[in-house]
Amino acid sequence: MASWRNHRFLILLVALLLAGCGRTERPAPPSARGEVEGPSLRETRQCFADLRALGVDFQPLPDKQYGGGCALIGTVKLLDIGVPTANLGAVRCGEARTYAAWARNGVAPAAYQILGSELSRIVSMGSYACRNTIGTKGPARRSGHALANAIDIAAFELKDGRRISIVNDWRSPDPQVQLFLRTVHASACRRFGTVLSPDYNAVHRDHLHLEDDGARFCR
Numbered sequence: 001m002a003s004w005r006n007h008r009f010l011i012l013l014v015a016l017l018l019a020g021c022g023r024t025e026r027p028a029p030p031s032a033r034g035e036v037e038g039p040s041l042r043e044t045r046q047c048f049a050d051l052r053a054l055g056v057d058f059q060p061l062p063d064k065q066y067g068g069g070c071a072l073i074g075t076v077k078l079l080d081i082g083v084p085t086a087n088l089g090a091v092r093c094g095e096a097r098t099y100a101a102w103a104r105n106g107v108a109p110a111a112y113q114i115l116g117s118e119l120s121r122i123v124s125m126g127s128y129a130c131r132n133t134i135g136t137k138g139p140a141r142r143s144g145h146a147l148a149n150a151i152d153i154a155a156f157e158l159k160d161g162r163r164i165s166i167v168n169d170w171r172s173p174d175p176q177v178q179l180f181l182r183t184v185h186a187s188a189c190r191r192f193g194t195v196l197s198p199d200y201n202a203v204h205r206d207h208l209h210l211e212d213d214g215a216r217f218c219r
Contacts, residue, residue, distance in 0.1 A: 035065045035067065035071065036065070036069055036070075036071045036073070036147065037073075038063070038071065038073025038074050038092070038147070039073065039074040039092070039093070039094065043074070043094075044074035044093055047074070047093035047094055047096075047097055048060065048076075048093065050097050051076070051093070051096065051097055051100070054097070054100060054101070055082070056078065056080070056081050056082075056096075056097075056100050057078075057079040057080035057081075058076040058077060058078050058079055058096065059076060059077040059079060060075075060076055061075045061076060061077055061090050063075075066130055068130065069142040069146055070130035070142070070146040070147070071146075071147060072090050072092075072128065072147075072148055073092070073147070074092055074093050074094075075090040075091060075092050075093065075128075075148050076090070076091060076092075076093050076096050077089070077090060077091075078091060078096055078099075078100070081099075081100040081103060081104060082100075082103075082104050082108075083103040083104055083107065083108055083119060083121075083122060084120070084121045084122070085099075085103065085121070085122045085123075085124055086121060086122070086123045086124060087123065087124045087125060087126050088124050088126070088127055088151065089126060089127055089128055089148075090127060090128050090148045091127045091128075091148050091149075091151065092147060092148050092149045092212070094149075094212050095127075095148070095149050095150065095151065095210075095211070095212040098191050098192055098210075098212045099151055099210065099212075101191060102184075102187060102188055102191050102192070102210070103122055105187075106183075106184055106187030106188065106191070107119060107122060107156065107184050107187070110180055110183045110184050110187070111156065111158060111180065114176055114179050114180045114183060115158060115162070115164075115176055115177070115180050116160075117158040117159050117160040117162065118158065118159045119156060119157070119158060119159070120157045120158055120159045121156075121157040122153060122155075122156055122157075123153070123154045123155040123156070123157065123165075124151055124152060124153055124154065125152035125153070125154050125206075125207050126145075126151075126152060127145065127148050127150065127151045127152075128145060128146075128147075128148035129143070129145040129146065130145075130146050131143055131145060131146060132146075134203050144194070144209075144211040144213055149211060149212060149213060150194075150209060150210060150211035150212075150213075151209075151210045151211075152207040152208065152209055152210075153166070153207055153208040153210060154166055154167070154206060154207050156180075156184075164177055164180065164181065165206075166181075166197070166198065166205075166206055166207050166208060167198075167205060167206035167207075169181060170197070170198045170205075171198075184208075185197055185208065185218075188208065188210055188218075189218035192210045192211055192212055193211055193212055193213040193214045193215035193216065193217070194209065194210075194211040194213050194215045194217045194218075195208065195209065195210055195211075195217070195218045195219070196208070196209035196217075196219055197209075197219060199219055200219035
């Protein structure tokens, strides 16, 4: 009986020691390392299927955690959405899906119907950047760009050679240009969660910020 008790004691002792090792060697939680969560694998796969159904050509990109609240999770490289876009890098898939629909079904028709010319290219200022929001009140927080979940649009180029830029034409005296920019802005507000324009603050004087964050904020 004594040997059985000793055997049980040794088993319990080993178990406690192993449990203690588990606690000391367990990785720090994601928040402590500055890592972030993104869309689930199931959500990302569904988004890929949605892009294919839309006829969008894209390349899935590997997930990367950069720390400090910056990460690329469930992102893609847009290769062809039917409307060329300059300066785009990694974009979170949901943002890419919304952007493709906006560019094809919002911007391109507006250019032809209002300005009388087909759209040749949209010029962006990029998507991913590991940084905080700029020009907003309150405590500092990471921008949607830190997750590649936002795209900044600088200009629209037409096949007739015209270039409609946010910085030069947002308050253009030309009523057609005004109507075009207000139309694409309104179209973006119906699709994206957060849309910021020069009407929001001086930081956005030269671009439209388009973010698929589930919010409902349009300025």
